[in-house]
Amino acid sequence: MNNRLNRLKSIMVLDLSTHYSFPLAEILVAIMMMLSFYLIYSNGAFSLYFEIPPSIPYTESQIIVIYEQWTSSHSFRTLASAIWDYSFILAFFTPMLAALSFGRDIDAGTFRTYLSYPISRRHLFFAKEALILAIVSGTTSISFLIGLLSLAPNLEVSFPLLLCLATLWTPTLFVSLATILIAITSKSLSASLFGGGALSFGSVISPLIFQSMDTLLVAIINPASAIMRYIFDEYSVYTLQSVLAGIIISLGISALLLIITLKRFEAMEI
Amino acid sequence: MVEPIVQVEKLIKNFGTLRALDGLSLDIGRGVFGLIGPNGAGKTTLLRILLGLIQGDGGTAEVLGLDVQNESIQIRERVGVLHERPTYPKGLTPVGFLHWVRSTYGKGSDPEEILKLVGLSSAAHRKIGNLSAGMTQRLGIAQALVSQPELVFLDEPTSNLDVVGKEEVTQLIINLHDELGVSFVVASHVLSELERICDSVAFICDGVIVEKGKTLDLIRRYTTNRYRVTTNEPRQLAPLLEKIPGVASVRVTGINSLTLSSNLEPSSKLEHEIQDAALHRGIRVLAVFKTSTLEDTYLVVMSNE
Numbered sequence: 001m002n003n004r005l006n007r008l009k010s011i012m013v014l015d016l017s018t019h020y021s022f023p024l025a026e027i028l029v030a031i032m033m034m035l036s037f038y039l040i041y042s043n044g045a046f047s048l049y050f051e052i053p054p055s056i057p058y059t060e061s062q063i064i065v066i067y068e069q070w071t072s073s074h075s076f077r078t079l080a081s082a083i084w085d086y087s088f089i090l091a092f093f094t095p096m097l098a099a100l101s102f103g104r105d106i107d108a109g110t111f112r113t114y115l116s117y118p119i120s121r122r123h124l125f126f127a128k129e130a131l132i133l134a135i136v137s138g139t140t141s142i143s144f145l146i147g148l149l150s151l152a153p154n155l156e157v158s159f160p161l162l163l164c165l166a167t168l169w170t171p172t173l174f175v176s177l178a179t180i181l182i183a184i185t186s187k188s189l190s191a192s193l194f195g196g197g198a199l200s201f202g203s204v205i206s207p208l209i210f211q212s213m214d215t216l217l218v219a220i221i222n223p224a225s226a227i228m229r230y231i232f233d234e235y236s237v238y239t240l241q242s243v244l245a246g247i248i249i250s251l252g253i254s255a256l257l258l259i260i261t262l263k264r265f266e267a268m269e270i
Numbered sequence: 271m272v273e274p275i276v277q278v279e280k281l282i283k284n285f286g287t288l289r290a291l292d293g294l295s296l297d298i299g300r301g302v303f304g305l306i307g308p309n310g311a312g313k314t315t316l317l318r319i320l321l322g323l324i325q326g327d328g329g330t331a332e333v334l335g336l337d338v339q340n341e342s343i344q345i346r347e348r349v350g351v352l353h354e355r356p357t358y359p360k361g362l363t364p365v366g367f368l369h370w371v372r373s374t375y376g377k378g379s380d381p382e383e384i385l386k387l388v389g390l391s392s393a394a395h396r397k398i399g400n401l402s403a404g405m406t407q408r409l410g411i412a413q414a415l416v417s418q419p420e421l422v423f424l425d426e427p428t429s430n431l432d433v434v435g436k437e438e439v440t441q442l443i444i445n446l447h448d449e450l451g452v453s454f455v456v457a458s459h460v461l462s463e464l465e466r467i468c469d470s471v472a473f474i475c476d477g478v479i480v481e482k483g484k485t486l487d488l489i490r491r492y493t494t495n496r497y498r499v500t501t502n503e504p505r506q507l508a509p510l511l512e513k514i515p516g517v518a519s520v521r522v523t524g525i526n527s528l529t530l531s532s533n534l535e536p537s538s539k540l541e542h543e544i545q546d547a548a549l550h551r552g553i554r555v556l557a558v559f560k561t562s563t564l565e566d567t568y569l570v571v572m573s574n575e
């Protein structure tokens with residue numbers, strides 16, 4: 001057991017120092033941290049702009065007071081807008097990291113080196129995938145929750161957690177697994193980068209293009225959009241049910257994808 | 271043979287329509303073993319199967335008494351490997367990487383000591399991405415040794431090394447085997463090195479073992495009547511020699527040499543016949559002497575295939 005944990009740790013440490021070494025990881029985390037605050041507050045300010053009649057003159061200090069009042073009274077909407085924007089950022093970073101971690105190592109032959117040591121393929125897979133989730137969803141979740149607490153400290157706990165799961169974890173899991181599957185099948189960095197990227201952006205943008213898309217389908221491919229619908233539909237119970245069902249289905253698809261990807265990874269000729 | 275450390279039985283491996291291993295059977299005992307064959311013969315495929323990196327389509331293989339399909343992790347805990355064209359994390363230093371390798375095994379030698387052993391101490395703290403090809407090869411040998419393995423697979427260990435480097439690696443293998451009892455399976459094209467270090471060798475061609483045995487036995491068996499002729503015109507001389515009764519398998523082996531088999535006794539009679547044939551065409555024959563190298567053995571064996 002100790003040996004297994006040691007090897008998992010070893011893979012993560014090596015991956016961190018190779019794929020996520022300076023400047024990539026540092027820049028990535030810094031961007032995530034900044035954006036979490038920026039997106040939350042900018043969306044608050046953006047929404048507020050349309051609430052204040054432009055004809056009424058306000059002083060700067062008055063605007064700040066109004067802004068603070070608005071963000072606390074409309075905190076859900078502010079958050080939802082922010083987190084929806086966030087999904088675009090993740091759509092970019094998730095396939096990039098998955099392609100780098102798997103596609104590049106397969107492409108360059110580094111997997112052959114790793115698997116010459118007493119490391120099982122399953123450990124290698126889970127260590128790398130866990131690191132992607134930790135880097136993308138873990139860091140953003142922390143920064144998001146910090147931003148959230150500063151914005152609306154009295155929010156009920158369950159809703160922010162749902163937002164967090166829907167936006168920062170479910171799509172990341174799905175997109176990273178799909179990108180890894182592309183990397184394993186194509187054994188190419190560029191194919192996994194473009195394939196994963198296209199899939200990721202497609203899922204983010206399609207609810208925008210197809211406005212009439214069913215909420216359940218939206219929740220499966222881009223839960224953040226579905227959350228937006230829920231909030232802007234004035235918290236309809238029906239929409240919430242669709243959102244929850246979509247998230248569960250999305251996680252189910254990810255589980256299926258995990259099984260297929262793992263099987264392919266274990267059978268891959270290196 | 272006493273207690274084989276590698277046992278391969280009727281191993282088959284296909285890549286699409288290409289049959290890379292065609293019912294290959296081989297037993298390897300402790301010591302230094304050479305796996306010799308042309309490019310695409312199946313050497314690397316065999317090593318990859320023995321490490322569990324790919325699976326065979328038929329047959330069985332065991333390393334250190336462990337099944338390669340079901341116990342590959344246990345095998346890799348006890349063996350070291352240097353791949354052909356290896357890739358290591360470019361951002362790390364050799365010493366940092368060896369520390370990582372040691373932590374992965376959970377045991378092993380001091381990385382600084384191993385780097386000293388392979389002559390890489392001076393570049394221990396340089397980024398791997400900045401190492402020369404020869405230095406990377408040395409690092410490859412170092413990482414194969416860091417876990418103090420019982421058996422080491424080396425795929426083309428001296429490629430990318432200069433003459434001095436080749437000599438050092440050859441000497442290192444001899445020392446490690448003599449002093450620590452480490453066994454090696456070496457796949458290589460450089461037959462002169464294999465001849466010096468290998469107790470036994472196997473010739474592999476088109477996915478099957480065509481000959482195997484103790485190195486000296488094979489050389490003796492295949493080169494008893496084998497001669498090398500040095501001349502200024504080997505291409506013109508070859509057809510003339512083929513006409514001499516008792517001379518066979520004439521092969522041009524270089525711009526000033528050819529080899530042949532002869533049962534003419536004594537050998538002075540053969541030299542006289544050769545000089546005589548050359549004289550008529552104004553060809554100079556500089557020397558005729560018996561050959562007894564692994565390279566000659568290899569050429570004879572492969573020409574029979």
